[in-house]
Every structure is written in structure tokens, then in C-alpha cells.
Amino acid sequence: MIQYLPILILFIIAAGFAITNIGLSAVLGRRKPTAEKLSPYECGIDPVGTARERFSVKFYLIAMIFVIFDIEVVFLYPWAVAFKELKLFGFIEMLIFVGILLVCYLYIWKRGGLEWD
Amino acid sequence: MEAYLFYIMAAVSVTAAVYLVFEKNPVFSALYLIQTMVCIAVLYILLEAQFIAAVQIIVYAGAIMVLFLFVIMLLNLNIKEETKNALPFQKIPAIFMGIVLFTAICAVIKSKLLQGKQGEYTTAYVNSVGNTKLIGNLLFTDYLLPFEITSILLFVAAIGAIMLAKRKL
Amino acid sequence: MNKDLLVYIVVASIKIFLVFSAVQIMIISMIWLERKIMAHMQVRLGPMRVGPHGLLQPIADGIKLLFKEDIIPQKANKLLFLLAPVMTLVPALITFAVIPFGDKVKILGHSVNLVITDINVGFLYIFAVSSLGIYGIVMAGWASNNKYSLLGGIRSSAQMISYELPLGLSLIGVVMLTSSLSLVDVVNAQAKLWNIIIQPIGFFVYATSAIAEVNRCPFDLPEAESELVAGYHTEYSSMKFAMFFMAEYANMITVSAIAVTFFLGGWHGPFLPPVVWFMLKLSACLFFFIWIRSTYPRLRYDQLMHFSWKFLLPLSLFNILITGLIMVLKG
Numbered sequence: 001m002i003q004y005l006p007i008l009i010l011f012i013i014a015a016g017f018a019i020t021n022i023g024l025s026a027v028l029g030r031r032k033p034t035a036e037k038l039s040p041y042e043c044g045i046d047p048v049g050t051a052r053e054r055f056s057v058k059f060y061l062i063a064m065i066f067v068i069f070d071i072e073v074v075f076l077y078p079w080a081v082a083f084k085e086l087k088l089f090g091f092i093e094m095l096i097f098v099g100i101l102l103v104c105y106l107y108i109w110k111r112g113g114l115e116w117d
Numbered sequence: 118m119e120a121y122l123f124y125i126m127a128a129v130s131v132t133a134a135v136y137l138v139f140e141k142n143p144v145f146s147a148l149y150l151i152q153t154m155v156c157i158a159v160l161y162i163l164l165e166a167q168f169i170a171a172v173q174i175i176v177y178a179g180a181i182m183v184l185f186l187f188v189i190m191l192l193n194l195n196i197k198e199e200t201k202n203a204l205p206f207q208k209i210p211a212i213f214m215g216i217v218l219f220t221a222i223c224a225v226i227k228s229k230l231l232q233g234k235q236g237e238y239t240t241a242y243v244n245s246v247g248n249t250k251l252i253g254n255l256l257f258t259d260y261l262l263p264f265e266i267t268s269i270l271l272f273v274a275a276i277g278a279i280m281l282a283k284r285k286l
Numbered sequence: 287m288n289k290d291l292l293v294y295i296v297v298a299s300i301k302i303f304l305v306f307s308a309v310q311i312m313i314i315s316m317i318w319l320e321r322k323i324m325a326h327m328q329v330r331l332g333p334m335r336v337g338p339h340g341l342l343q344p345i346a347d348g349i350k351l352l353f354k355e356d357i358i359p360q361k362a363n364k365l366l367f368l369l370a371p372v373m374t375l376v377p378a379l380i381t382f383a384v385i386p387f388g389d390k391v392k393i394l395g396h397s398v399n400l401v402i403t404d405i406n407v408g409f410l411y412i413f414a415v416s417s418l419g420i421y422g423i424v425m426a427g428w429a430s431n432n433k434y435s436l437l438g439g440i441r442s443s444a445q446m447i448s449y450e451l452p453l454g455l456s457l458i459g460v461v462m463l464t465s466s467l468s469l470v471d472v473v474n475a476q477a478k479l480w481n482i483i484i485q486p487i488g489f490f491v492y493a494t495s496a497i498a499e500v501n502r503c504p505f506d507l508p509e510a511e512s513e514l515v516a517g518y519h520t521e522y523s524s525m526k527f528a529m530f531f532m533a534e535y536a537n538m539i540t541v542s543a544i545a546v547t548f549f550l551g552g553w554h555g556p557f558l559p560p561v562v563w564f565m566l567k568l569s570a571c572l573f574f575f576i577w578i579r580s581t582y583p584r585l586r587y588d589q590l591m592h593f594s595w596k597f598l599l600p601l602s603l604f605n606i607l608i609t610g611l612i613m614v615l616k617g
Contacts, residue, residue: 171414
């Protein structure tokens, strides 16, 4: 428990540093806002439409596949730590687990889930 | 000191959860949810469950919330659309159910149900072996079947994601 | 409060102060070094005006950025716009907490471990913190109310999550050999033999995905000037802009320090003191980053995603299986 105290101190220092930076630039920088200056940059012309547009569903798919494989990776951490004690039994176990997910991976690949066309 | 930390983190996480519900902008709601999850991770550390704390952040705050944010941005939910769809007749049953749930939680806390015997794994023992290693040893021997079934669950999730996202199959 | 606790907190605070300032100094010198080294690789001189050989350039840049006008674009989400650089910089700075930078030393009769804190889930801590770094970038893109920023932010987060998987998997081989998630144990296990020799595939996968994870060239798609202006920080100015750069350099230093810890033997090395060895290896890794940047052209986005999902991910899984197989056969 006590080992986590330095992390807390470091977090407070880092956050303080970051917020000080924001504050300093707000105080020191002069301000002369004009309508042109505050409009979002769009290669010199007036912004067209809204900036918060819908985007491709592929990003959603990537995030979903990432969640699935991230959970797999999380299972690999305790396995890797205990591997020297689990030995062959643990190896075969993980072979089955990774094997099923490899089928899953190939399924996603074949269905075009990894394509960016 | 641990008690103080617990109360601070509990207060922060509950406040964030309340804001999550009442916030009009879904992106802010997602951020409050991340805050709640990080607070819960800190609570896990206070309980000496370091592995669960790390997994809480890696999987929930780091992976699932990215997915949430993507979906929110993907749908580009406007504040107007969102409030229009609220069903008014849900309110009364919702309040009723909320009260029932709250009483149930209070009853469980008050009863002796949660006060089990102390197991063989004391905090000192867990810390000497290492939290993650112990989980590894148990997960891959005693709880083998649930672990293997998880992979099939993940497979099903992948099929679902592909079905949802692909127009042509 | 008892005396031991007080000593612990004081020692920890001193270590935090030292590491934090060392990182800041490294960030400042990296700004100069990167421009200078790149310039010389391209047969230019680089910054020459401010101080001898442009040595004071980073300080001049810093002062300039501090006094720059603080612009918040209209219709931007003000709170998130201000919070995004903080959310990017803080995770980048707090990862150093678990990285051992030297052997145990004796000071005034106290044995001090040269690492801010040695937690037994140090490895998981790094991944937990770095996975939170994504939000700053997504939020910067979303809050700016600019199309380029949004595209840059989304691209960047998709790239970071895609490369986070091989990054995590590449280090599992090392964890299997060490049987511990504590970074101090990982370094101690490499006293005789560096892990890069036992885990060459792991190192290759780690090095590649680490470059992509910190959005550096040739994987710097999120800030591709030619197509996205500057990606997620198009609308940022003054110190807020500088903070994204600080975060990028801090992240570079972090991933290099992790590479040194996991694959290059940490602070182990003959003759010189451990801290010097650590710094030497760290500098070599950082030089490698700059070298790569001035050598390779930028990838296309589909190539980038394919490279992670179709090549690095299977390769890192293969590495784990091979490592496991050899360990089982050896007994």
C-alpha cells in the first residue's frame, strides 16, 4: 500500500506542473481576439458545415476488436507470471485459449474486419 | 490514512457517477464514467488487489471507454435528439425500482451475509507471493474451465461486432 | 506518524524531485538535439543563432511560447480544450514512477533503491497509465471544433489502440522468463545476459510498436502535415501547444526507458556507475528515434493498420508460443 504513495505524489506534481503551464500561458499571453482569428482553421476559407461529423464505422470495428484482444492480453499477464510453476500443463492450456482466439482472428480477417479499403 | 483515502475516493466516484447520469452531453458522460472507473481502481489498490486495479484501468478505462467514446462520436448524438427520445412513462416505474434496489442494497449491507470467514489467503501471504502470480496459479488450475470458456465468449463477441459493422457479408 | 514512514516519504520525495527534473531537462535538451541531429543528417546546420550552436534555442522557444496569444477557437468546448493537454501530459510524466534507473545505494546508513517506487505490478502500471493517454488526444481533436483535429484525434486513437496490443504482447516473453511484473526484478534478472539476445522477436515488435505508440515518424499519421495540417493540435497555440510536444518527448523517453529496462539490461554494465549506464542506453534509444525519423518516409494509413493487425499481432503471439515451448522443453 505504502508503495503507491510516491505515485500519488508524482501525480500531484505532474498535474500541478501541467495546470501551471496552462495558467501561465493564459496570464502572460496578450489577448486580442478577432472573429477571424477565433474561427477554426480550414485552409483559409470560412468553415463549411459542422466539424463534429460522423465518421467511418471501421473505427468502431477496430475499437471492438481491440477490446476483445485486450481481454486476451490481460489473461496472458497472470499466465506469464505463473508460467514457471504451471509448466507444460499451463502451456497446453494457453495453447487452447490462444488457438480459439486465433480462429476468431482468422474469422475477422476473412470477413474483412481488418481491411481499410 | 487509508480510511481518509477511501472516503475521498468514494466521494469522488459517487459524485462522478451522479454527474454521469445528469450530464446532457454524452461525451462528458463518458469522461465522468472514466473518472468513476479510475476511482474504483484506486479503491481496489486500497483493498490490496493490485492486479484487479490494473485490469480495471487497462480494460475498462483504457479499452471499453475508447469504444464508448468512438460510438458516441460515431453516432454524433445531439442534445436535442437525445432529450426528445426520453420516454415519459418510464419515470414512475424507474423511481419505484430504484427505491427497491436501494433498500435491497441496504438490507444486504446490514445483514450478516457479507461477513464471511477469513480464508487461507491473508494479505501478508498474498503480498509475499505476489498478487498476480497467485491469481495466475489459481486461474489456470482450479478455475480452468471458466477461463477456457472466456475465449469462446470473446469469439462470439467478435462475430457480433463483425455482423454489426459490415454491410455486406 | 512514525519515523520510518516519514523517512520513506522524504526519500521518495527527493527521488521524485530528481527524476522529474531529469525528465524535464531531457525534454528540453531533446528539442535542441532532435533539430540539430536531424539537420546534420540532412547536411544542414540547424539552429545556430541563439547561443553557441543554437544551444539556447529551446529556452528561446519556451519564452516565445509562454508569451504567445492564448487562442481558444469559438464553438470549441472550452473546458475540454483546456483539459486535453493536461490529460496528455500527466500520463506521460507519471510513468517514470516504476522505472529503475540504478542499483541500490547506501546513503547515511539507509539502503535506497534507485527507483521511485518498486510495486509488484509495475509492468501493469505502465500499461494502465499509457492506455489513459489516448483520451487527451481524442478530446483535443473533439473539443477543437475543427475537421482536421477531429480526424487527427480519431486516427491517432485508432493507431494507438492498434499498436497497444503488440506492445503489451511483446513484453510477455520477458515476463515469462522473469516470473515477475516488478521492473526491479526484470532488471536484476539481466545481470548476466540481456533479454534482447533471448527475445530478439520481442524486441523487434516492441521497438516498432513503441514508435507507433508515441506517434513518431514513420508512424506519425495523426499529425501528417500534408493531409491533416497538424492533426489533433491544429487549433492549439502557446503553452498548450508546447504541452503536446512535451508529452510526445516524455512518451519517447518513457518507451525508451522501458526498452532499456526490459531488453537492454537496465542499469547493468561494466566499469561505469549504474546510473551512467542507464543514461547511456537511454540516449542511444532516443538517438535511434531521431535516426529513424530522418531515414524513413511516412506510411499510408491502411498500411499502418495492416502492419499492426496482420503482421505484428500474429508475430508477437508466435513469439510467446516459441518462448513457452522452449521453456517447457528445457524444463
